[in-house]
Amino acid sequence: MVLKAFKLRLYPNKTQSNQIHVNFGCARFVWNQMLNMHIERYKNNKKAKFQGRYSMDVMLK
Secondary structure (H helix, E strand, O other): OOOOOOOOOOOOOHHHHHHHHHHHHHHHHHHHHHHHHHHHHHHHOOOOOOOOHHHHHHHHO
């Protein structure tokens, strides 16, 4: 098996840079909301199972 890697660098313009920041901000917000939900769920019920990625995706929709 042969593994290859490519190294590249992106130089976005101002509009693209702003859009990247917006997307990362939205992703961080959703992550923090889901993390807070898990923390509160654990506080309320210590025996509750950890929700995996699939179940979090279902709850997000």
